[in-house]
Amino acid sequence: xxxxxxxxxxxxxxxxxxxxxLATIPFxxxxxxxxxxxxxxxxxxxxxxxxxxxxxxxxxxxTYVGYETANLAGAIIAVIGEVTPSVIIIVLIAHxxxxxxxxxxxxxxxxxxxxxxxxxIGAAGFEVAKISLFNIDKYLLSHDVFDIINxxxxxxxxxxxxxxxxxxxxxxxxxxxxxxxGIIFKF
Amino acid sequence: xxxxxxxxxxxxLFATFFKIGSFTFGGGYAMIPLIEREVVENKKWVTSDEVxxxxxxxxxxxxxxxxxxxxxxxxxxxxxxGALVATAGVILPSLLIITLIAMFFSxxxxxxxVKAVFSGIRPAIVALILTAAIKVSKTxxxxxxxxxxxxLAVVLVVVFDVQAIVVILGGAAVGLGIYYLFPLKAAxxxxxxxxxx
Numbered sequence: 001x002x003x004x005x006x007x008x009x010x011x012x013x014x015x016x017x018x019x020x021x022l023a024t025i026p027f028x029x030x031x032x033x034x035x036x037x038x039x040x041x042x043x044x045x046x047x048x049x050x051x052x053x054x055x056x057x058x059x060x061x062x063t064y065v066g067y068e069t070a071n072l073a074g075a076i077i078a079v080i081g082e083v084t085p086s087v088i089i090i091v092l093i094a095h096x097x098x099x100x101x102x103x104x105x106x107x108x109x110x111x112x113x114x115x116x117x118x119x120x121i122g123a124a125g126f127e128v129a130k131i132s133l134f135n136i137d138k139y140l141l142s143h144d145v146f147d148i149i150n151x152x153x154x155x156x157x158x159x160x161x162x163x164x165x166x167x168x169x170x171x172x173x174x175x176x177x178x179x180x181x182g183i184i185f186k187f
Numbered sequence: 188x189x190x191x192x193x194x195x196x197x198x199x200l201f202a203t204f205f206k207i208g209s210f211t212f213g214g215g216y217a218m219i220p221l222i223e224r225e226v227v228e229n230k231k232w233v234t235s236d237e238v239x240x241x242x243x244x245x246x247x248x249x250x251x252x253x254x255x256x257x258x259x260x261x262x263x264x265x266x267x268x269g270a271l272v273a274t275a276g277v278i279l280p281s282l283l284i285i286t287l288i289a290m291f292f293s294x295x296x297x298x299x300x301v302k303a304v305f306s307g308i309r310p311a312i313v314a315l316i317l318t319a320a321i322k323v324s325k326t327x328x329x330x331x332x333x334x335x336x337x338x339l340a341v342v343l344v345v346v347f348d349v350q351a352i353v354v355i356l357g358g359a360a361v362g363l364g365i366y367y368l369f370p371l372k373a374a375x376x377x378x379x380x381x382x383x384x
Contacts, residue, residue: 015249016355022319024251026344026351033348045296048308049288051315055208055281056218056253063285068293075286079278083258086250090258091270093244105366107377110247112336112362114327116354119340122320125313126345132309153310160314171315175308182307183300 002070003077005035010062010081018110021057023117024082025124028061037069040131047128052175058082133157156181196265197272203230204257204276211253218253222260232264253277330376336361 013027025047032043046068050060059079066078133153160174203225211218219242226232233241238260245255254274261273295301328334336358343349343357366373 012352014251016352017251018247018249018355021251022316025316026354030350030352044309044312045292045305047316048305048312049285049292051312053281053284053288054211055278055284056251058251059254059278059281060285063282064289067286067289072286075282075289079282083250083254083274083278086248086254087258087270087274089248089250090244090255091262091267093248094259094262094270104373104377105363106247108362108366108373109359110362111333111365111376112358112360113355114358115324115333115336116340116358118320118324118327119337120344120351120354121316121323122337123341123344125316125320126341128309128316129313132313153306156307157310157314160311161318164314164318174311174315178307178311179304180307182303182305185307 003073006066006069006074006078007081009035010066010078011084013062014058014082015085017058018113018117022121022124024058024061025128026120028065029124029127031065038065040127042068044128044131048175052172129157152185193265197268199230200261200265200269201272201276204261204273205279207257208253208277208280218256222253222256226260233260237263332361332365 009027009031013024013031017023017027025043028043028046029040032038032040038046043065046061046064047057050057050064053060059082062078062082063075066075068074070077133150135147135150156178160178164174207218207221207225211221223235223238227235227238241256241259241263242252245252245259248255254277257273257277258270262270265272292301296305324337328337340354340358343354344351365376
């Protein structure tokens with residue numbers, strides 16, 4: 001049943017997406033690949049919307065994916081799945097005053113997990129780049145090398161990377177600017 | 188009388204976290220200052236020292252930082268019910284706003300104007316994710332082993348389509364492996380601040 005699967009997939013994402021928000025993306029890519037509930041292209045639009053609306057990004061994405069997959073009930077179930085691991089773990093820690101996070105075993109585990117999370121977010125960036133900056137499909141049809149790269153997108157991408165590093169403004173300003181450029185230049 | 192005031196506290200908790208969920212863009216880290224202002228300065232529910240401990244635990248435990256912090260503070264103030272109420276408060280705005288957008292977006296996504304907007308936003312999303320990856324790398328990769336693990340994670344996912352969960356468990360296994368097999372090295376890593384929060 002789709003509701004049980006939604007719950008389990010997001011429970012998994014909530015449990016293992018350590019570090020929050022963007023760490024959820026690799027899990028959503030896995031869900032897309034395994035279930036076909038949504039395409040990678042749709043996922044990028046969902047990320048865009050989740051980044052530019054209030055609230056935690058992971059919760060926004062769970063709501064969006066859940067809604068697209070199984071309407072309002074799907075949205076609610078995906079969100080419950082996403083927060084359940086947090087609620088259980090945090091209540092246990094708070095109740096028993098557990099100093100999990102200070103235990104050397106826990107710290108050793110996280111010593112290995114943290115770089116893996118950084119790598120996962122990087123990989124998620126690559127997957128999104130494949131769709132947004134390159135036109136692999138178009139190249140396969142035309143065999144014209146100039147069709148591989150979407151030059152306008154790459155230029156915009158490079159500009160935003162530069163601006164993001166120069167001005168530490170909130171992401172929403174960059175998304176807004178990119179949207180306006182999209183309208184003006186009709187990518 | 189006591190139950191009445193308890194109910195009032197729960198309602199107040201819900202309202203406060205609903206407000207936090209409604210007004211923070213960009214998730215976790217963006218929420219920290221707002222949570223601090225609301226629960227420490229305005230409501231005086233916890234002290235500023237306590238809230239620092241809460242954020243430390245929230246960041247190192249699984250799950251969204253915003254959710255972990257809300258659950259933790261809710262629990263400190265009003266027990267298990269408080270944890271549930273605070274969590275529900277912080278996620279409800281997302282649920283409402285995103286559901287409305289999703290309902291609306293499926294109707295307009297083929298509109299040429301909307302398509303143009305998203306074709307501009309997509310490259311920006313790539314920039315945001317890769318910049319975030321670099322930012323996370325700076326705090327989480329502390330030595331050569333970490334660098335190797337991060338590169339390995341990218342290769343496994345991009346080239347071999349390995350699932351995220353396998354990568355996370357693999358990272359944990361490497362960390363624990365060092366702890367059990369090379370206790371001296373593990374002790375040095377941990378005292379060197381392998382834990383950089």
